[in-house]
Amino acid sequence: MKRKLLALSLVLALVLSFALTGCKPTEKAPTDDNNVTNEDTNTPDDNDAEATDIKVGMVTDEGGVNDQSFNQSAWEGLEQAQQELGVTAKYQESHQEADYAPNFETLLDAGNDLIWGIGYKLADAALAAAEANPDTKYGIIDSAYGDDTPENMVGVLFKAEQPSFLVGYIAGRMTETNKIGFVGGIEGEVIGSFDYGFQAGVQYAAKELGKEITVLSQYADSFSDAAKGKSIATNMYQQGMDVVFHAAGGVGDGVIEAAKEQNKWVIGVDRDQSDMAPDNVLTSAMKRVDIGVYNIVKALKDGNFPGGTTVTYGLADNGAVDIAPTSDKHVPADILTKVEEIKQDIINGKIEVPVNQDTYDVFVEGLK
């Protein structure tokens, strides 16, 4: 019996030690600049901007605030808002899905005026929190509720098809084998807009060059299985594709690794991924979550918070989506010049970038 008790307490200790490491409060600001922060609120000590009493919080998904992807980008947007708009910003990290709702609750209790949910995974928790607390403003990244958006909430979407179109054009210009691959995470509306935008960009380049380029798109049915991403990409490269674009989260690590090993081109996503393989990452289709977050905080401060609506950011909005700044390393200047022209055409509406099969068919029809 004594032993059983001992065992039980040991297991308890094991679990608790996990809980302790898992719930370690985030005291450090994630950037490695010398932005000295206060333990509780992450407020910069030296604050150039005029101070306001607006408080903004954000809840990350499981990636955490340093995921080198959209959570980190969102926090950088809030940090910018701290410095330039004088708001107070704070984040709560989620370590599992069950953390979402309590994290929203924590930020609410801390008296935040605007609370962000970062990533579509938090869509339900954010909506529930917004409906329960009509006096607090809420924002969600990468999700939209259409007409059902509560008055105190804003959905922020990014036109992922636009940067995908641009990198697709680059891929189309760079390919020598006239075969290009796309690796998607899980099939759906979001990844679909990457897929079709990319294919459209490739076809646009193909028409310009007067040749035929085929694009194979394959889905990993996962955002985490790096081995699968590597397998798919290896297969693609072996089948003669010489440029592969991925929109697949952690699966993309494997895709980039395959490009490294086979010494072929790969195109990154969401952020500038050239650090993963400097010699093989051609460019990246970037989504600037920081700009989106910053813009909404600014709107809130200026008193025109777009509550009840969905805001969609594209190329026209200050480069809220774009290609990576390091693209000039591997992409010849004349192609980049042409990319700039295409950007303008997209902003002017001269090029309508498709987002799904139907609009893609229309686009390809229009190219003929």
Add this chain to the structure above:
Amino acid sequence: MISIINNLGIIIGISLMYSAPLIYTALGGVISENAGVVNIGLEGMMTIGALVGATVGYYSGNPWLAFLAAGIAGGIMAILHGIASITFTADQIVSGIAINFIGPGLALFLSRLFFEGATMTKPIPLDNKMPQPFKNILPEVTQVETIKDAMINFFRNAIFNQYITVFIAFILVFIVWFVLYKTKLGLRIRSVGEHPRAADTLGINVYRIKYIAVILSGVFAGFGGAAMSIAVVANYRATLISGQGFIALAAMIFGKWKPQGAMWACLLFGAAQGIAIYLGGTAIKVPSTLLAMTPYVITLLALIFVVGEGNGPKANGLPYEKNQG
């Protein structure tokens, strides 16, 4: 014909790459469960191994040191499991679950510690990854025109381009088989798993044998994690190990608690993935979600129809208390 040979090479290559980390981890399961300790904490031990491998590999630039460190890290996690389930006769399942929670949590914590707060480690350059020892034996074929070209490509893709971790995995299968069935230590491990009291009365230190087996299983799981993070890819991130430990566990049961059986099960699983990925890249229109399910469905069917019951070590999962009964 040429393209069939070519594609077969790719499929086999993918299968081997996919199965190698599973084989390490499944071998760990085989050792532990033959000594009568259920180890469902393999996933957590793999995660720690993957993180430590990637971290040591990045900072030291030496893949072998990284591989070894990953094994040691997995072993340390296994000591926790051993203390809970052997010394204190705790429920082995509960302890294993705790390990599976600690693994990713601790990995996250350590990754933040070593990489300035980042939840993923920095990528290791190709030269500092595990070597691909046979990569340059065969010439590279850019245009496949003859059967000979296709054969060269077949062997390159299937075998010669593999990382050394793949070859080590198969060598370890043999070593574990040899130790388990041809040595005194192996006989002791198995006797402890079958009938610990009988082993005890014959003067075998049951606790010690169990500890050795559990720690070894952690070491193997750590190797499995490193085979992911410093061979399949070149960095660790929180989602890198997502389910491999459990698949390895299933493979071990599927393989009837035998090293060679577990190896075949892992290979089958890898082959199912390889075929699914190959088909996904062809004109044959099968929904990718269905293809993604096939490996798991095969595993399930095999578990139901092939394995049957009563194959495992008799005292598997039962805590042993010397002074009771």
